[in-house]
Amino acid sequence: MTKYVAKLLNIREIPVLIALLIVLVVTGIANPQFLSRSGAQDLFLGVAVIATLSVGQTFVITMRHVDLSVGSTAGFTAYMIGKESGDHHGLITCLFVALTIGLLVGACNGFMVAYLKLPSLVVTLSSLWIVRGLFNQIAGGNTITDFQVPVSLGYLGRHSFLDVPYIFLIAISLVLFATYVMRNARSARDLYAMGSNPPASALAGIPVARRTFFAFLACGAVSGLGGAILLARFHSADSNSGLGLELNVIAACVVGGVAIAGGVGTPLGALIGALLLQSITLALGALGVSQFWQLAVNGTLLISAISLDRYLSLRVKPTRILRAE
Amino acid sequence: MDREVLTIVGATKNFGGVRALNSASLTLYAGEIHALLGENGAGKSTLLKTLAGVHRLDSGQITLDGKVFQQGSTRLAREQGIAVIYQEPNLFPDLTLAENVFAGRQLKKGKLVDWNQMAQEAQSLFDQLGVALNPRARARGLSIADQQIVEIAKALSLNAKVIVMDEPTAALSSQEVDRLFKVARSLESQGAAVVFVSHRLDEVFALTTRITVMRDGETIGTTLTLDTTEANVIQMMVGREVTELFPKSEPNVGEVVLSVKNLSSEGLFEDISFEVRAGEIVGLAGLVGSGRSEIARAIFGIDKYSRGSVQLCGQTLQQFSPSQAMRAGVALVPEDRRLQGLFMAASIAKNSSITVLDRIRKGFLIRSKSEADLAINWGKTLQLKYSEITDPVERLSGGNQQKVVLAKWLASNPKLLIIDEPTRGIDVGTKAQVHKLLDDEAQKGLAILMISSELPEILGMSDRILVVKEGLLQREFSRAEATSEKIIAVATGAITV
Secondary structure, eight states, X not given: OHHHHHHHXXXXXXXXXXXXXXXXXXXXXXXXXXXXXXXXHHHHHHHHHXXXXXXXXXXXXXXXXXXTTHHHHHHHHHHHIIIIIOTTOOHHHHHHHHHHHHHHHHHHHHHHHHTSOOOHHHHHHHHHHHHHHHHHHHHTTOOBOGGGSOHHHHHHHHOEETTEEHHHHHHHHHHHHHHHHHHHBHHHHHHHHHHHOHHHHHHTTOOHHHHHHHHHHHHHHHHHHHHHHHHHHHSOBOTTTTTTHHHHHHHHHHHXXXXXXXXXXXXXXXXXXXXXXXXHHHHXXXXXXXXXXXXXXXXXXXXXXXHHHHHHHHOOOOOOOSOOO | OOOEEEEEEEEEEEETTEEEEEEEEEEEETTEEEEEEOOTTSSHHHHHHHHTTSOOOSEEEEEETTXXXXXXXXXXXXXXXXXXXXXXXXXXXXXXXXXXXXXXXXXXETTEEOHHHHHHHHHHHHHHHTOOOOTTSBSTTOOHHHHHHHHHHHHHHTTOSEEEEESTTTTOOHHHHHHHHHHHHHHHHTTOEEEEEOSOHHHHHHHOSEEEEEETTEEEEEEXXXXXXXXXXHHHHHOSOOOTTXXXXXXXXXXXXXXXXXXXXXXTEEEEEEEEEXXXXXXXXXXXXXXXXXXXXXXXXXXXXXXXEEEETXXXXXXXXXXXXXXXXXXXXXXXXXXXXXXXXXXXXXXXXXXXXXXXXXXXXXXXHHHHHXXXXXXXXXXXXXXXXXXXXXXXXXXXXHHXXXXXXXXXOOSEEEEESTTTXXXXXXXXXXXXXXXXXXXXXXXXXXXXXXXHHHHHHOSEEEEEETTEEEEEEETTTOOHHHHHHHHHTSSOO
């Protein structure tokens, strides 16, 4: 029995899941409104964008890189869909716009990190600003308002299937699909190897540059999708859309067990991390705690996640030099 | 044993100005275990890494099974039938053992990774090697020996024509070594060519059919193992006479400066006791991994030890306190100057003055004039070549960087200098300057503990030589009685004392 418990606790997602359940139950008892239909919808709606973006971020962090440009890309995409598509266009056009922008940003990031060997932190910080700057230039003070949001997209943002919002269903499908792929596709397994031991991955014959490029490309594409979901969720977009979102995304990943040092973690874990962070935000509201505490609580959670990770990875036996005869 | 599997002819490779391989050659037959021997820096690693697809030769030809060997890609090297077991295991700590065995070429069923198949195959490889490892467990926390076993399983699973083992036994226990020998022999009988690199000559003679010796990037010769002796092989490895390159004066031995008593650290070294006196240079010899550098680090207070004591001029040094050691008068020039010895992006002046900031500060501020003066003075003493004293040290050559490390420590007026690999990667001219400097400082009364993998350096510079093997102090030689043959013999355990 204890063996199974130990085994379960060894799965990185389990402690986060337990924390999430505790938050839900405790808050639910204190304020039953929290677990009501509308409370659940708040949680799901709030998490849809972060969960989507953290799928791409997981690819990147797993390789021991980071992509800071996802917030800018998502915001820009949201605006451009509204600007270019108009309400008479369907989902296909939205997808086309989203993927074009996302792939373009992802390709630039990927090229510079994979082939020019520039550090991802700096490359994606630059693209964060470049995309945001371009966005400001194009958007100026304009706002995409509700009637400019493509009807199809607006519908997804407003309606639910069995009380679960469509956009959350889309996000969770993406998360599950990506988790399955990351577990079972050879190219995705290589990302784990690359993050786990970079010099050894080259010796093992892994095409490191190509994998790095495509992971950033995929992250860009997912960010574009995230932009579409952002527009569906808020029914509006302006030059501040998606501002600072990348930090929430990275936090969700790290809290959900995607180690910032690479090598471990799943999109499903990141989703649970996002749910935990979001539910704490909502719980503080439901419990009547000042919203000002929210950031401090998130920060504490992040530190705990990292400390746990550090502790686990330090439990390595010493190397031996003496020969045991 | 008559079919040539691999031939290397005229292999030449330069790294910057350093010639690592100079027209080296090697022939491997199907069904043989072939030892590749040589001192550190002889070119073995470069040759092996070329086979592994890490390096590409500047000139020379490699033929594998009658075809030209495609260089420069680890993946291609593997596909052409070469498997390499590196001295340092290269595992992925976060992946399962099965995935580690099949890293970069995971087994697939359709488009997906076939976890069960991989686990089964890894399990049967582990069974074949006689180890109880769980293929579904993660690699994090495995002992070095177990990691090495996983590497061996990886190499076995490739069904390679040529299997390179670069010091595979360095971390293994004797039973594990026996098991490895069995595996090597069974590979041999299946017609593979096994390249075996080891500093343990007893193992080489027990296992291999032929021996090739390299020195200074060249192949010195190949012989049947049965036709030669350990003494012969050592002679071939060392080759050159130890020359007048080393400007060593008669020492004026003074008081005991360093006294180490029964120093022990579990798994690293045991019961180490010795003294170093003012004015003498004591050489610490032994193979890489024998515990030499670990002893130095423990003396300086960086690493912990479980028993024993370190005294400097009668004062006991605490564990974990390099700053106390420094105040007491110990200086440590570490083995890797890029990582441990220098702040690469900082200026020559800043690097040279880092140990004596107290002397050149005014209140809380460092006076950059005194900083520069100090560095310029040391630059003169050490014949440092630079354009501006404010240039970052990363712009200097390796030899000049080492001089800056020395300046930094000598500036602190130490009583004891511990120097780990004083001249690694330094050209011959600068080497002689560094040696001269060490001799001068010893003449002035500095006690020096010198660790080196280069035997000529140990023999040429030391007044006394301590030889460490597997964490134990095996023997002390006086300058007069020491020879390379004796030191190699003790360090490799070819003879027991």
